[in-house]
Amino acid sequence: MDSIELQGISVRYRREKIRSLKELVVRGLARRGAPYFYSLRDISLTVRSGESVGIIGPNGAGKSTLLRVAAGIVTPSEGVAIGRGNIVPLLELGTGFESELSGRENIQFNGALLGRSRAQMRAQLDDIIAFSGLEQFIDAPLRTYSTGMVARLAFAIATAVDAETILLDEILAVGDAAFRARCEERIRTFVREGRTIVLVSHETEEVVKLCKRTVWLAKGEIVADGPSEEIISRYETQR
Amino acid sequence: MATMRAVSSDAVFVRRTVAGDSLRALEEVRDLRAHANLLFELVHRDLTVRYKRSFFGFFWTMLHPLLLMLIFVAVFSGLFKHQTPHYETYFLSAYIAWNFFSQTTTNAMAGLAWNGALMKRVRVPRSIFTLSAALSGLVNLALSLAVLFVIMLVVRAPLHFSLVALPLSLLVVGIFTFGVSLALTAASVFFADVREMYQAGLPALLYLTPAIYPISIVPVQYRWLIEMNPLTFLVEIVRDPIYNGRIPSLQTFGIAFAFALAALVGGWIIFRRLAPWFDSRL
Numbered sequence: 001m002d003s004i005e006l007q008g009i010s011v012r013y014r015r016e017k018i019r020s021l022k023e024l025v026v027r028g029l030a031r032r033g034a035p036y037f038y039s040l041r042d043i044s045l046t047v048r049s050g051e052s053v054g055i056i057g058p059n060g061a062g063k064s065t066l067l068r069v070a071a072g073i074v075t076p077s078e079g080v081a082i083g084r085g086n087i088v089p090l091l092e093l094g095t096g097f098e099s100e101l102s103g104r105e106n107i108q109f110n111g112a113l114l115g116r117s118r119a120q121m122r123a124q125l126d127d128i129i130a131f132s133g134l135e136q137f138i139d140a141p142l143r144t145y146s147t148g149m150v151a152r153l154a155f156a157i158a159t160a161v162d163a164e165t166i167l168l169d170e171i172l173a174v175g176d177a178a179f180r181a182r183c184e185e186r187i188r189t190f191v192r193e194g195r196t197i198v199l200v201s202h203e204t205e206e207v208v209k210l211c212k213r214t215v216w217l218a219k220g221e222i223v224a225d226g227p228s229e230e231i232i233s234r235y236e237t238q239r
Numbered sequence: 240m241a242t243m244r245a246v247s248s249d250a251v252f253v254r255r256t257v258a259g260d261s262l263r264a265l266e267e268v269r270d271l272r273a274h275a276n277l278l279f280e281l282v283h284r285d286l287t288v289r290y291k292r293s294f295f296g297f298f299w300t301m302l303h304p305l306l307l308m309l310i311f312v313a314v315f316s317g318l319f320k321h322q323t324p325h326y327e328t329y330f331l332s333a334y335i336a337w338n339f340f341s342q343t344t345t346n347a348m349a350g351l352a353w354n355g356a357l358m359k360r361v362r363v364p365r366s367i368f369t370l371s372a373a374l375s376g377l378v379n380l381a382l383s384l385a386v387l388f389v390i391m392l393v394v395r396a397p398l399h400f401s402l403v404a405l406p407l408s409l410l411v412v413g414i415f416t417f418g419v420s421l422a423l424t425a426a427s428v429f430f431a432d433v434r435e436m437y438q439a440g441l442p443a444l445l446y447l448t449p450a451i452y453p454i455s456i457v458p459v460q461y462r463w464l465i466e467m468n469p470l471t472f473l474v475e476i477v478r479d480p481i482y483n484g485r486i487p488s489l490q491t492f493g494i495a496f497a498f499a500l501a502a503l504v505g506g507w508i509i510f511r512r513l514a515p516w517f518d519s520r521l
Contacts, residue, residue, distance in 0.1 A: 080255050
């Protein structure tokens, strides 16, 4: 079965952001240049369930946008995006966290954001706390946490839920070496269990370690798509 | 693009080109129901976070109408004594409904600063933040009403049997407020000015609503101004069962309901048109 199916996806944004009525009036009369900026252009990509796919490419290649389309968050300007099964995005750190709430309350809130019921989250609460290693701080407000602590909590929540597909954006860049090793271990377990991983990363080493297949993206288009070792050695020599 | 296969029903989401993707009301309602827990958490967060670091905490919700009542009663009760016995009840029964409307619409727009980031990162129904603002507002409204009933007991204002009609009135006010909030939040994503303009216009709207003063003091030739204001009717159907001791007439209720329905449909149309573009604006 396909977990994510993208057919001819383009995502474009207007170059000019009109933010106020004044700008609308002023700019509306002026002649405009090329009005669109393409973040993705005619991308077709299928991720089968059980696959581990890495996405690499320089900054501004459209990696994060691709992930957000795959998560069903961004509506493509052209094309169709279809997602099947339980897809959990772990996109940017700290979003969905409320600094005044405690770690425990934030787990509940984040679980709800990811579509979990209260009962489901209660059942997994102890696991999540244990994996994050934040037992002593879990009832303190989140504003007292360090960035690394928030990262640990976010990763623990996203991977604890019964995701069939998990989308990771540069998540492993934060946190210390020990936590990183545990995250990588958890991702490997995920893949072994036949679940699907899509991982955006700048660290090609990590991609080779965790993903069988790699998609190389540049300027919103797919440059190459194939076995990780092959694609990444080409990517490295090109650079 | 040319070959579009039929989409099997097991898909969790299907996202198509913008033109075809303006939200469908039924899908949105289904999606909202699937996110009932999130709705609960959002309301919970709204109600707790706001007061978490303040000393009086949750009681501010109740203190606010109390303080206001003291001011307005001090200023106006002498003025309107003859037309309106129990001015405090007269004023508060309408002002509580007004306050719900103004607070909810304002909060719904302000909430986008925080929620906009979420909308970009998690797949949630886009109207859920507006709906949660309306529901939090309703909880605050219920608390304010409790305060009002206590006040009424203390000053010995009569409590009427007509109160049974109050829940229905509040539902209509809620629908109206939700509809207006939908339109305002969508518009404010595109133009930051909308929020400022609305803030500036709110006090004017309050004085176009017979909440503080009785409509009888308005010269007849200007009454049409007040009768064009939907809030006049919405405030009336809340005040009737509390203060006037009567179930709102079918006509008043019908007009209020028509306004609420128009606000909901209109608000939804604006919202669904603009929603696919939120990403690039937030």
